[in-house]
Amino acid sequence: MNEPAYLAHLMPQTEDSEPFWRACNESRLVLRHCGQCHTVFYYPRRLCPACGSQRLGWHTASGRGTVFSFSEIHVPFAGPDWSSQLPYTVVLVDLEEGPRMLTRLIGDTRAELRIGDALEVCFIEVDQQKLPFFRRVAGH
């Protein structure tokens, strides 16, 4: 099956987020890591939300996680051109490294999705930006 034409409304990047989106373009999911308290967090910020430290590094995530919650969207909230995407599924994924991430679920087995299912990252390019969408791990 051909990949459908995904739509994505890209937002302006910031000093905080530019390395994240650049890594996505290299098909890597990166997370901020705190050198002080070792918290791994998402989304990237200029300080650690757990301890306030600015000793931050980047950590390449495994790209694996499990479903915390999900929703199948039936209304083109983002505008009439989104009708082509309906219905589509968004998920809250608990990443292996700890942080929770909101993303879009793709793949043929969307309809069977359950909370707790294993997912893996899958980079999809839209408007010259690769986006970290997720899909169900085969066999789960």
Add this chain to the structure above:
Amino acid sequence: MPRVSADVVIVGAGETKVGKLPGLESVQLQAWAVERALADCGLKTTDVDGLINLDPYSIPNSMFASTVAEYLGLKTRFQSTVDVGGTVTGMTMLQQAVWAIESGYCEIAACVYGENSLTGRPADATGLQMRNLLGGEEWEEPFGVHGMVTPYALLAQRYLHLYDASTADLGEVAVLTRQHALNNDNAQMKKPMTLADHQASRMISSPLRLFDCSLISDGGGAMILMSRDRARHLGLPYVHIRSMAMRGTHNTVAQNPDIEALGMADAGRDAFEAAGLGAADMQVALLHDAFTISVLITLEALGFCAPGGAGAYLRTGAAGMDGACPLNPHGGLLSQAHIGGMLHLTEAVHQLRGTAGRRQVPNARRAVVSGNGGVFSVCGVMVMEAA
């Protein structure tokens, strides 16, 4: 425990009509609401020297207290525009009014919110296409999340999973509050709803259907506060604010604590403890109901029932008009109108003064009002009591 001064009281509450009100911008709606609240307590605009409001969400404005004050001809000694989120904004307006009056910054304060969310939207808009941002867009928009329904749907899906609950539990909230709205002449929804109607309404963002979502409304609500001494001197009936507490834990849905760790339980515990009261002491509950799921979570967080037990609690009839603690007698955001929760607060005043007409809860002495903004990002609880 955070305390609210007993020396400042609410003497007036007023609402505009609600629904589709073409030809009125937010400034006119807020002025109309203030006019109604002043008429309610027999005061004039020239008596008011404090104004606290919220600017419209659909078309954000700057310095909106100044806009409304000028329209009304007010000369103020205290004014402010506050935006905390949901009904917590209205509670914070009341809190600021209490602080301003007890500290001598002003004597009579009006708290008001209103906007033309329904008729003021662009004609081609789908859903509530707000032109102001809520934060976190960079991490939501690329993945197809836009607006507030999906974040609440994610919360609802989690709830159903954790407690093995069903969408019929969500439906109980919609059906009950619709039934209540039918007692309110100033409600947008006029037709009865059955559980089957709820279950057959179209899917918006699973598991939330159309009838799980609040209305989009034009309208406004306002309250007037002054010192208790002055209210007594003028012979005005009044309502006490016994306590108010809030929690801010996050902003966007990906940062949500899991359901039982949301800020509502802590805010409720603080508010009840500060008032020396509990859920069992309330005769009316005005719970922020932007979505049906919000009410299930709030009933549990405030101790009306155990986690996961809200559907069963509603089926006992406890939240009906003949129950121990009627829920949203005015119909709430789901079936009266969505005026940011201001009408939950004005309804509390009406109920506690015994001026709620056909929808009056007999012997209502104490009310709990809850609010949440964002996706339970900020949670607030206020306890009010009849004089």
